[in-house]
Amino acid sequence: MTTLYLERASAVHRLNPVTKLVALLAIIAIVFAVPQWWIPLGIVVLVVVPAAVLARVGGRLLRLFLILLLPLLVVLFIVQGFFFPDGTTVLWQWGPARLTVEGLVFSLTIGSRLSALVLGSLVFVLTTHPARLMTALTQAGMSSKIAYVISASLQIIPAFQERARSILLAQQARGLEIAGGPLRRARALLPLIAPLVLGMITDVDERSTAMEARAFGATPRPTSLTVVDDPLSERIGRWLLAAAAAAVIVLVVVGVIA
């Protein structure tokens, strides 16, 4: 598996990836700018979750939430809620653990920001194919070399895994016993890392020859086989999103939102 991307026919999937990226960045800017914990929570409930449902990736998002985020939130709530050093308004106490209002608010603030950030990013990744993102970004003016580095690093992971898998298989074929739990497997994999990296480096040399043979970098303005639609409505939408985020930040800075 290369990415988390899920192929679905939905309006969210069809959006220009740059629009989705701008929306994500706007959300991140807003939730970290405003001090109120209920605003990030509101964004999660009113924007992120509906978007996931509309894109028919809600189930996967929930699963990822349970695996990735929930444990983190629980730890955060316990540590900050019960052991917040500056907490004065004690609600409940048992030994050294004191549940304070300040600790609760702090963990809610951090937790809701974190949720908006992680869930928003997940919806983005779940609904955006990396190839389409790269194309859209290059179309929007990003350098093709930077696009190459990003795409290549996305693809190098599965290629790396594939290689590690085949070498491990070859080692077993030469008598290496790995059926002995994760520790044994890890011990078997450890000596693999150096040669794998070295192998990849030799590859880079050969690959750069192959890339240059195909005129990579010969022109700053390459054309593109795949074209990502970018209707006027989305371009306006992006500016509005950016303006909204900027406005919120200004309002926070000048003290209207406190």
Added chain:
Amino acid sequence: MIELRDVAFAYEDAPAFTLAHLDLDVAAGTIMGIVGASGSGKTTLAKIIAGFIPSTEGGTYRGTASVAGAVLSEGTLTEAVDVVGLVTQNPFNQISGARFTVREELAFGLENRSVERSQMIERVDAVADTLGLTALLDRSPYALSGGQMQLVAIASMVVMAPPVLVLDEPTSQLDPAGTRLVYDVLARLSEGGTTVVIIEHKTELLHEHCDAISVLASGRIVSTGTPATVFADDRLSTWGVGQTRITQAAREARARGLLPVTALLPVGVSDGAAVFAENGAAR
């Protein structure tokens, strides 16, 4: 089309020259096969013809290599790759890594050359069709078998339609059917005016498809000529190049007095059949 004059090259820190006093001429629109033992300098020669040596490789370079009248070492690498397409040995390392489908992979070079989109689609479809890749166009390039990757690597260079094409052991992972397909494509390209240089171990195929053969041994061209004369040369095995079984059989028949000494040794099936039938083998 290709002219190498007294070319020599030694890699950085290498104790000896990989190539020395090398002269090579390839006429426009012909297919030249390069044969030689492992370590004879074939890959280095390919990189010189394609302009990658000396521009991307440190070391000592002497002599002149010109393609279509331009001396490669005097121009930029981009200028060179516009004239000479290079297909390197390991297909896995020829996948760009930047594209997610075979279709996009094939278009990669055209994008870099700012080819218009409609033309790009046409050319990618056409090359995929000739190399039997149409069914794979929407697959990830990394999900292919070694043989399929090799065909994609060749197609990704053929699609750019360079006037000169250099291929370094392009059929090593292909089965006979895939190998024939590649040679058919090269033959068609050469009919269309493309000059082809191919490094290969498969003597019989080279004999069938090449206009000329050069033998490389210890960094020097030791023999050049038509496939029929080069592959029938008695010195071939001393240069580490295999003779076909038919040539070996004809040599033995000649030694045993069954074929006239004057007969040119056959290499492939059709010339072999002619020689043996003429001398009483057919029944």
Added chain:
Amino acid sequence: MNDLTIRIDGLRHTYESGVEAVAGVDLTIAPGERVAIVGQNGAGKTTLVRHLNGMVRPTEGAVHIGDWSTSDKSIAELSHRVGYVFQNPDEQIFARTVEGDVGFGPKNLGFEPEQITESVMTALEAVGLAHEAQVHPHHLSLSERKRVAIAAVLAMRTPIVVLDEPTTGQDEDGVRLIASIIDDLTARGTTVVAITHDMDFCVENFERVVVMARGTVRADGPTARVFADQPALEAAAVEPPQLARLARVLGWSEMAVDPSGFVDAYERRRRG
């Protein structure tokens, strides 16, 4: 001679992708036999032979190596009986020195230290790379790395050796070297199973050929007989060796295995 019969019964293998790579194969290979498996890319050859050391498990049917069923042995256990050389050496080689890589198998199999040194050096001499023992494999050429991969399996001294495309990228001397290695293995009583696209190499070095197409066996038998079975070869898109094709064009009914054999037949015909 080893005493391990390879028995493949009703074998099917379907990959997760849904592709049925092996679609019902029955095959018995006697101890010490040398068998070549030929067929187009995608015919199921590699999937079939990967069952021999458990790298691929039967979806249906069974594979036995002597009294062991590969279904209930680990790859490591099976490596005591079956050595496997990968087609692409870079999928196999991992150590920092040639010697270290070749010694990996013997070490895992529990060879004594002096036995390891001895088997490593013998194997490296067999592939003509004894002088490169201390070199980093990445400094060798692809055809040399291929020979390191072969040495790594020779050093294990398994009763069965599987070779996936041993001659790719080898020049004339390399192919001859591999042929002599196979002879040495046979002299030791080792069973050799090889996949190959090189029909000249196949006809000259294997007494038995198995032709595969679409996951099934289309022909199986003595090399000369199989290469005379034109319909089966055509169905599997396998091109016969050069001398067989020549004999066919000349209208001969028999097939010569090597140039000398061909000339003998030619001489007989000339005499009438």
